[in-house]
Amino acid sequence: MTTGISVGRKAQLNINNQTICFGMVKLQSFREIVENTANHMCGDPDPGIENVTKGRHMIMAQIAVDITQPILDVILPLLGITNSGGDSYELGQFDDVTSFSLDLNMVGAYHSITGCYTASWGIMGQKGGRPVRMVWNIVGSAETEAGTFTEAFVGFAKPFAFTHTTCTISGAGVDTARPIDRFQVQVDNGLVTEHNNSVNLTDATPGDRRAVFITSVPYAGVHDDLHWTMIDDDGGKQSVLTLNNSVKTVTITMPKGLSDAAVGPIEGKGKQIRTPVSFNLFKYDAAGTRTTGMTIAITAS
Numbered sequence: 278m279t280t281g282i283s284v285g286r287k288a289q290l291n292i293n294n295q296t297i298c299f300g301m302v303k304l305q306s307f308r309e310i311v312e313n314t315a316n317h318m319c320g321d322p323d324p325g326i327e328n329v330t331k332g333r334h335m336i337m338a339q340i341a342v343d344i345t346q347p348i349l350d351v352i353l354p355l356l357g358i359t360n361s362g363g364d365s366y367e368l369g370q371f372d373d374v375t376s377f378s379l380d381l382n383m384v385g386a387y388h389s390i391t392g393c394y395t396a397s398w399g400i401m402g403q404k405g406g407r408p409v410r411m412v413w414n415i416v417g418s419a420e421t422e423a424g425t426f427t428e429a430f431v432g433f434a435k436p437f438a439f440t441h442t443t444c445t446i447s448g449a450g451v452d453t454a455r456p457i458d459r460f461q462v463q464v465d466n467g468l469v470t471e472h473n474n475s476v477n478l479t480d481a482t483p484g485d486r487r488a489v490f491i492t493s494v495p496y497a498g499v500h501d502d503l504h505w506t507m508i509d510d511d512g513g514k515q516s517v518l519t520l521n522n523s524v525k526t527v528t529i530t531m532p533k534g535l536s537d538a539a540v541g542p543i544e545g546k547g548k549q550i551r552t553p554v555s556f557n558l559f560k561y562d563a564a565g566t567r568t569t570g571m572t573i574a575i576t577a578s
Contacts, residue, residue, distance in 0.1 A: 283384035289426055290340070291380040295351050296430045297342065300410065302381055304388065305337040306420055334476050336390055336417035338379065343408040344400065345434040346525040346575060352413065353573065356395050357466045357483055364575035368488065368560070370567050374466060374481055379417065382426035392418025394481040396468045400529070402520075403459035408436035409520055416470060418478040435522040443521075444492060446554070447514040448502040455500060458551070460492045460518060462529055464571070488558040488570055490516050490531050496541060496550045503552045508538035513559060523578050530572045533559045 290299045309332030314324035342348055354360060355377050359369035374394040381388040393415045402409040444460065445452040467484035494500050507514065513533030520527040534556030541551045558570040 283386070287382075287384040289382040289428065291378075291426070291429070292351055292355070293377045294380075294427065294429055296428050297348050297351055298433075299340060299342045301339070301341040303339040304381075305339065306417075307335050309333045309335065332476070333472050334420065336420050336478065337396075338390070338415050338417070340413045340415070342411050342413070343436050344411050344527075345436055345522075346527075347431040347434050349527070349575060351431055352411065355393075356398050356413075356464070357486075358464075358573070361572070365572065366574075367569040367572040368464070368486070368558075369569060370560075372483060372486075374468065374483060376418075379415070380423060380426060387423040387426060389421045389423035390417035390419070391421075392478060394468065394470075395466060397463070397465040399461055399463035401459075401461040401463075402437070402439040402442060404439055408438060409442070416468065416478060416481065435524055437520040437522050437527065441521045441523075443519045445515075445517045446494075446503065447516070448506060452515065452517065453500075453502075455492070455494045455503075457492045457494055460490070462488075462490050462518065462531075462571075464488045488531075490518070490534055490556040490558060492554045493541075493551045494554055496552045500552065503536070503554055504538050504540050507536040510538075511535065513561065514556070516556060521578055526576050526578045528572075528574045528576070530574075531556065531558050531570065532568060533561050533570060535559065 290297055290302060310329060311332040312329045314328050317328055353366050355375050357372050357374040358366045359372055361367050377393050379390040379393050396414045396416050398413045400411050444455045444457045446455050465487045467486050469482050469484040470478055471480045473479050494503055513535055516531045516534055518529040536556050539553050541553050543550055560570045561568050
């Protein structure tokens with residue numbers, strides 16, 4: 278029986294003409310309404326439709342994917358970070374956002390977005406049955422109703438499980454393994470967008486980029502340096518987050534993080550006391566050479 282129902286399992290997503298598996302696409306596009314009814318007095322309490330027109334086409338979307346190495350190969354070059362050779366990337370001095378296309382098959386109803394740019398992105402995981410996930414926020418320049426969708430699937434690969442994640446955070450001069458129960462690496466490009474006198478987005482470039490690393494560690498004697506050492510530290514500590522699925526290893530290195538050194542609450546006798554760790558990530562100059570605030574490297578396990 279044909280009912281006209283569209284279900285998510287039939288949806289498809291192309292990024293730069295490459296079809297990837299995804300967890301969610303949330304289209305957030307809308308069209309501004311320009312009206313002068315608030316300051317234009319016509320002697321009638323109801324606004325007239327003659328005093329209204331359409332303004333900018335604001336095109337945005339949020340994408341969530343359970344990351345694999347082939348999916349990272351598609352997405353990482355589009356995030357506004359520099360490829361430093363092979364499968365290695367870094368937050369660089371001259372990074373710019375890269376334009377790409379997005380095509381979405383919503384089961385016979387199509388959205389084609391061109392001139393896409395990355396506004397922000399994050400990689401996150403926590404204990405439990407879900408794989409490590411990326412959440413990716415984009416803006417677009419033009420949105421059209423395409424008539425077809427061309428499949429070009431990237432390869433399948435193992436997901437990254439949180440149980441195969443390791444984290445080290447520098448303590449008193451040494452890198453110490455930490456028993457984390459969650460993590461989030463988040464980069465906001467501080468995107469500066471411009472429409473000028475156009476309905477569509479005409480330009481985008483990174484502005485005040487900010488990056489953070491957030492996790493949670495038991496508040497125990499062997500880890501209380503995350504409060505007592507970090508509370509006065511203004512030189513920055515290194516954190517290294519490693520994801521391993523026995524085939525590929527993703528290593529996220531963050532050399533200089535400054536923490537607010539907060540202490541978690543004591544919530545009850547049946548609750549573990551944990552330290553909420555939050556690092557703001559910075560670049561630094563070593564002997565006059567700029568050193569990045571974050572690198573991402575994909576290698577064989």
